[in-house]
Amino acid sequence: MRVESPVVSVRGAVRSMYSRTDGRGKREVGPGLLVLPAFAIYGVFVIGALLAAVVISFLNWPIGGSVSFAGLKNWSTFLSGGGVKALGVTAEVIGISLVVQIPLSVALGIFAAGRQRYRAVLSWLYVLPLLVSPTGIAITWARLFDPTFGGFTSIIQQTWLSSRAAAPVIVTLAFSWRIVPFYVILIQAAVRTIPRELFDAAAVDGASGARLIRHILLPQLRHTIVVVAILAVTGALTAFDLYFVMTGGGPDGATTTLAVGVYLQAFSNQVLGPASVYAVVVAAAGLLTAGLVSRATKFGEMRSQRQ
Amino acid sequence: MASIAVEEPSAEPAYCRRSRLQALKISRVLSGVLGTAWAVIAVAPLYFLVLGSLRGEGAYLTANPWWPSGGVTLSNYRVALSGVGTALLNSVIVTVSVCALVIVLSVPAAYAIVRGRGRGIRLCYVLFLAGLAIPIEGTIVSVFIIVLHLHLYNSLAGIIVPTAAFSMALAVLILVAFLRDVPSELYEAMELDGAGRMQLLRSLVFPMARPPLLGIGVFVALSSWNSLLLPLVTTTSNAQAVLPVALLRLESSNGADYPAILASVVWSAIPIIVLYLVGRRQLIGGLVIGSSSNLGR
Numbered sequence: 001m002r003v004e005s006p007v008v009s010v011r012g013a014v015r016s017m018y019s020r021t022d023g024r025g026k027r028e029v030g031p032g033l034l035v036l037p038a039f040a041i042y043g044v045f046v047i048g049a050l051l052a053a054v055v056i057s058f059l060n061w062p063i064g065g066s067v068s069f070a071g072l073k074n075w076s077t078f079l080s081g082g083g084v085k086a087l088g089v090t091a092e093v094i095g096i097s098l099v100v101q102i103p104l105s106v107a108l109g110i111f112a113a114g115r116q117r118y119r120a121v122l123s124w125l126y127v128l129p130l131l132v133s134p135t136g137i138a139i140t141w142a143r144l145f146d147p148t149f150g151g152f153t154s155i156i157q158q159t160w161l162s163s164r165a166a167a168p169v170i171v172t173l174a175f176s177w178r179i180v181p182f183y184v185i186l187i188q189a190a191v192r193t194i195p196r197e198l199f200d201a202a203a204v205d206g207a208s209g210a211r212l213i214r215h216i217l218l219p220q221l222r223h224t225i226v227v228v229a230i231l232a233v234t235g236a237l238t239a240f241d242l243y244f245v246m247t248g249g250g251p252d253g254a255t256t257t258l259a260v261g262v263y264l265q266a267f268s269n270q271v272l273g274p275a276s277v278y279a280v281v282v283a284a285a286g287l288l289t290a291g292l293v294s295r296a297t298k299f300g301e302m303r304s305q306r307q
Numbered sequence: 308m309a310s311i312a313v314e315e316p317s318a319e320p321a322y323c324r325r326s327r328l329q330a331l332k333i334s335r336v337l338s339g340v341l342g343t344a345w346a347v348i349a350v351a352p353l354y355f356l357v358l359g360s361l362r363g364e365g366a367y368l369t370a371n372p373w374w375p376s377g378g379v380t381l382s383n384y385r386v387a388l389s390g391v392g393t394a395l396l397n398s399v400i401v402t403v404s405v406c407a408l409v410i411v412l413s414v415p416a417a418y419a420i421v422r423g424r425g426r427g428i429r430l431c432y433v434l435f436l437a438g439l440a441i442p443i444e445g446t447i448v449s450v451f452i453i454v455l456h457l458h459l460y461n462s463l464a465g466i467i468v469p470t471a472a473f474s475m476a477l478a479v480l481i482l483v484a485f486l487r488d489v490p491s492e493l494y495e496a497m498e499l500d501g502a503g504r505m506q507l508l509r510s511l512v513f514p515m516a517r518p519p520l521l522g523i524g525v526f527v528a529l530s531s532w533n534s535l536l537l538p539l540v541t542t543t544s545n546a547q548a549v550l551p552v553a554l555l556r557l558e559s560s561n562g563a564d565y566p567a568i569l570a571s572v573v574w575s576a577i578p579i580i581v582l583y584l585v586g587r588r589q590l591i592g593g594l595v596i597g598s599s600s601n602l603g604r
Contacts, residue, residue, distance in 0.1 A: 031504065032423030035431050038416035038475050045450055045472035046438045052449035104345070111342040118339075122346045129349055130594070131579045132356075133533040135551035136572040139558050140356045143565060151355045151372045181349065185591055186598065210334060231598060238442040241535045245555055259444035263536065266448050275448045283445025290440030 050283055057276035063266075070273055078277045085253055086261040086278065089168060093243075093257055094236040096172040101232045104180050106225060109187020110217060123188065130181045138245035141174040164254040167247050171255050175242045179235060183228045190224035191217065230293055237285050258282045360384070360569035367566045387570035393546065394553035395574060398532060401466050401549055405531040406524050408471040409478050413523070416475075417482030418512050422494060432483070438476035443469075447540055454541045465541040466549065470534060474527045481596065485519045486512070525582075525593025532579065550575040 060070040077083070112123035129137065144151040147159045160166040194217070202216050218225075240259040243249060249256035249264055256264065258278050266275035358375060359367055366377030388395075420432050443450070450469050459465035497507050535551035542548060548556065554575060557568050583590050 032419050032425060032428045034415035034504065034508075035419035035423065035428060038412035038479060039431050039434075041412070041468055041472045042435070042438065042475040044453060045469045046441055046446065046476070047434055049446035049449040049453060050441055052452070053446055056449060056452075107338075107341060108345055111338050119342065122342050125346045126349055127583065127591075128353055131583055132353070132572065132576040133535075133551055133554075135533075135535050135554050136575055137352075139554060139568060139572055140352055142558070143359065143569065144352055144355055149368050149372075149565065151352075154371060177348070177352070182594060182598075185594065189595070227598070234442070238444045240444055241551070245535070245558065248559075259442075259536075262444060262447060263540075266451070267540070272448050272452070279445045279448050281445075283441055286442045286445060287437075287440045 053276045053279045059273045061272040063270040074273045074277045090257045097232045097236040100176045105183035108184045112188045113191035126181045129178045134241035138242045194220045383566045383570035386567045391553045391571045394550045398550040404467045405470045413478035421486045435476045451540045466538045478523045522592045522596040526597040
């Protein structure tokens, strides 16, 4: 593994560019050099690791075994086998996340932005699920849906977490339950920055309740809603903790998202090559989303400037 | 901040009709019902968690899980602490170290990007920008190999350094945006006074950057406290387990003592709950700062 080498060469280039001598002929450190300590660990563990993942995805690399070149084998296995299934699960998680999280966050964010005392108390309660780690939430929800000693056992007999159809839905609901409070905070803050005059003017024009929300509030919130949607997509794309802890990726791969797939391939099957294919797909999807977003927002800025 | 009450127009126009008032009332009642329903949904699983953690094992398995009957005991919390005490300590060490490392390294880096000139600096800046969109899930296999080769496997440093690396891009970019607004005369005046780089950083840049550093610190602390995947991959021994890893091991062990596990979950959340009680604004500020990490800008 020589992932450090690009960093070393960058360091050389930067040193030659930024060292300079002061008036008294003493060598002085240029300000540019101060980027190096941070960039060194970042370059190794983020940029270097990403490049390495691409390389490893073309290798046979069993943990503890010998490394050899695999060509496209790992990629074709991904496309013909579990990879497509994991892509499907991830797509399902993204879909459920968008459908559940966005309407809920928008409605609750608008609600929580009101100044009434009881709304302040309720929005204080809303934040509570965010305070427990995803692992802790997963354990709590797994107990909640335990078929024999669970929170719902006395009401209905259920084995939902071992059902292939229900398990991804339940886990995604748990995932949404924890993350919606965060989006509510974002929407709430955005609502509170909308100038009051807009509402007063609309009220004078005779707009009320639902029409106020449709014609004033939602257009003003458009940007924040897009932000929430992107966060929901990237959150679902990299979803690991809840899906791994609640169901271990099962039953029968029904909750094996791409990120869970990375872990299971690398540390259950102990094959680093196929695991890296999953990893590269996750990273590529993340970068692609970010690229599309930045293009879209640039496009949006251009349009709003023209108006 | 401009404040606005959505559902409360400041002055109800005198000529508004009765039907409109009624519609407003109905929508208010409806939104009140929705808001209250969500509060119940938000709290119910946490209530289940706390109630379960307060029960004897017998009562947990037999009594109604939503009704506090069959006695209350704090003994689970004692059992839990003996199980996850080390992990609690490890998590504190890891979180504090990650925050310190990110702050100590990101401030000079941001200063370098703002004050430095040339291609090398611009390249670093672009790579930091690109890194915002790289998820740790997409690099975890190679991070595992790198940690192994650097002999950091099964050590807290093997958790601390990669976690700090993954927070670095966000910290640097927020600080760059902040330091760019500082007039360059301020730096130049200090340089003319003969201040060295380190002195300039210590007595000007660090104190100035305190407001963004608070938000960055909260965000970095939260994400390293909650992180499961990286410590799961870079440590196997129980001596180096951080809280999420310890919780996962408890959960997947056979013959699990459920009330004690639930008590462990509560232990793991107590520092964050305390932070929420004493510094709600800072906690939420830190969360919001983190949201820019996934937006590619």
